[in-house]
Amino acid sequence: MTTSRFASRLTGALVGLTLSTTAFAAPQEQQPRVAADKRLQKALPSGTPVERLVVKFHEGSRVRLRGNVLLSLASERSQSERSLLAGRGLSETRLDGDVKSAQALLERAPRASALRRLFTDAEASLEARKVLGESESGRQLADLNLYYEVPLMPGTTAERVAEVVASLNALDSVEVAYAEPPAEPAMVNFGMEPALRALLAAADIAPTTPLYEGNQGYLNAAPSGVDARFAWGVAGGNGAGIRFVDIEGGWRTTHEDMPDLFTQLGAQYNDLSWRNHGTAVLGEIVGTANGYGVTGIAHGATAGVSAASQGTAAAIANAASAVGRGGVILIELHAQGPADSTPCTCNQGQCNYIAMEYWQANYDAIATATANGVTVVEAAGNGSANLDEAAYGGVFNRNVRDSGAIVVGASTATTRVPMCWTNFGSRVDVHGWGESVASMGYGDLFGSAYGEDQYYTGTFSGTSSASPIVTGSALSLQGVARARGSGALDPRYVRSLLANTGTAQAADARNIGRLPDLRQAIQTMPDISWSSSGPIAGRYCTQVHESSDPDTWNDNFLCSTVNHGFAWSSAGPIAGMRCTQITEGAEPASHTWNDNYLCVPTSSPLQLSWSQSGPIAGKLCTLIHEGADPHAWNDNYLCY
Structure with a gap:
């Protein structure tokens, strides 16, 4: 066994979260689906x-x-x-x-x-x-x-x-x-005045656009922001390699700060209000890091769009199919729901507008997406509604049903007080800024005289502005996991990680959850990586080898930022340790992969599992492979 040592300050956080993530392991029998009542x-x-x-x-x-x-x-x-x-x-x-x-x-x-x-x-x-x-x-x-x-x-x-x-x-x-x-965009006072609509006719010229990253307070460190800049300093923290699709009605795809889109599903609404809204959403998440305009939280992610003209449920399903396992989709919509007893003291035009999973087809589309490894972020809505009220028939009660989506409320920009109009309740997982959000679109900050391709805003609002902040955070976490070789994070794990590591909301009876803190979340993520070409510098590494196997099992290492006390044995379990057999049934008997074990101290919080047929649902998994070995080392995962 070869071990390199590297001090880590994450041990305490890792212990706590690892204990919680084991709760996501798939049950022996399938959990029954609850039919709509x-x-x-x-x-x-x-x-x-x-x-x-x-x-x-x-x-x-x-x-x-x-x-x-x-x-x-x-x-x-x-x-x-x-x-x-x-x-x-x-x-x-x-x-x-x-x-x-x-x-x-x-x-x-x-x-x-x-x-x-x-x-x-x-x-x-x-x-x-x-x-x-x-x-x-x-x-x-x-x-x-x-x-x-x-x-x-x-x-x-x-x-x-x-x-x-x-x-x-x-x-x-x-x-x-x-x-x-x-469905409508979950933005306060959605729609624009006729005078602003007339700006569509303005000639598009090309003056120098200022850099507005300083206006994007949500990028800042906690407690006011999500600490996106810390994430950018971590491999994958800008969302690189992760696919994302926004679900709503329209986008200005030619905007100067808009990245190339990998897919455009459905027909967009030819409407400035929808287009400004979608453009603003994408600016928060994937605005290009080009030295001008705005910079998205996950500007390294690969973005696409799915139009609500397909119908909300179909748009969700098609978006999930497009991003695949490990991808992220955002539902930037809400709709009129039944009235509850909570008075609407503001934003009366959207009173009792609620999250889209209230309607069964949308819920089932979301549940299918999360079960297939797609992280779903969903605006809670701007209807001043208590989602725990009887008016909603218990559909927002996790004990009745749970789609796996991350439901997002909205707070004031810097004090984390729930906005007057935000929906709230036990089903709301986290929150983002619901006001004063700088992004692309609208033209009130810059570009009103230059045409849509240079529109920027400093006043984007609603659970519409809050949800992209959470979406960018989820993309960042998936990007970090991918860069570490840990594989796609389970959507419910992403939800738990964001909900348990963020900055608490201000004291208020209306629950909107925490504001994500990417520094805390990333430092709390268990990090187990695999190398087929020697130990990874700066990490604790344990050699995984089988001397009887001639297929270059001589430079393979399991590495982590935390010293888990891993020990490897090619001759059966190690006495006094908790051991997990590592095997591949397709290996010839002469290669003796029948007595190899990875062991941890009995006090370790890690609960290891081995799979020869892909990642285990609900757990964090790392692919263990040797490219030079022809014996099916392509779907073996160490999970924890």
Whole structure:
């Protein structure tokens, strides 16, 4: 064994967090999915516009759209699906009758177009994502192919379709049906004055743009900011190598501070208000580090966009597919929800606007994304709502259901006092600045005379301005993990890390969680890295070798910034230590990978696990590989 020593100040923090991360390990049996309780749905306020009817059939029903007709495909139903139906007492006769009744009811609605699938990805792709997500997370997921929608005529209100919704929910085979209101950006006073809209006609000239990084107080060290500059000094801390997609309505993709986008999903709204909003969001997160304008918290990340015109649920699912495991998506939307008892003393125009996961299809899309390793950040909304109130039917109660998303509230810029209008409650995990945010867009700070490509603002606000601060922080953590060779962080681990290491909000009965502190979070992250070319300078390193294996297992080292007391044995477990077998079943017997163990002191908080088939859901994992060894050392992970 070869060990190099390096002092670390992170030991205490690591011990505490490692103990907490083991709680994320996947259970032996899948955690059952909680079906929507349609009895708890509350009416939307009178006159609320709605843009689609959504219906979801019960799990196991295998209802599919074939030739514009809904059918229950009994011949394709699996044994597990048949068991789910039997558990609900749904016979084939009842199911077939309900499916026909549901289609007839949907055709009675004031439709703008025909019945269609809510999620646009191929059926096989959605099924594969469900299977993989369940395997990796240990949690049952919804069959997204069971969701359907009818787009409604413009001007349709919730009360106009209330009878159809009630009739759909009366069908035993329908898990839930509802009318969905249009989503809006979670910005206070969304929309611009006509005079500012007229600036679109201004000629775009090219004066020198000042550097406004000094206006971006949220970049500063705690307690007022997230300490982004500290993160930039850590490998991967600028989000390098991590994909990110913003979900809303429009963006100025030609803005001088906008990075190239790797994907643009769906049709953008041709509207200045939407475009300014999306541009401001991206500026906080990925504004280019070019010496002028603004600099994003995670300016090294690879950005894309997903338009809400696809429908919120589909936009979420498509964004998650685009970023993949380890990626991050941001839901920059909120919508009108039921009224609660909390008075709206400000921002009355968005009273009771709430987080998008309130609606079941959005929730199931988010749950599928997080189960597949995608970190989801979601604006809590600007509706002055207490998300713990009975009006919301318990859907924001983690003991009822938990999508895995990071829900973000908003505070004053420097004092961390909840904004008057921010939503709050136990489901809100963390917060960001809800006012005075400098970013791209709008033109009130710079560029009003020069055209949209040089617009900058110093007044971006709402949970819309708060959520990008958290998103940039999540991208930074994923980037650090990637640079360290630790693999993608589990989304729930990212949520826990941000929620437990940030700066506390000001004393207030309204919970909005902590403001992220990247210095604390990064220093608290367990750091175990792998090298196939000798020890890593400045770290504690332990050689991992098998002398009987000729495939260059002579320069492989497991390294960390903390001295975990690792010991390696090629001859069985070490007495008096806690040991984990390290093996690869594809190795020939002559290579003797049957008695190799990695050991830690019995007092170590590390709970090590070994996998020969990919990372273990809910744990931090490091790939252990030797590129010169042909015996399947490509999916072996040490997890902790």
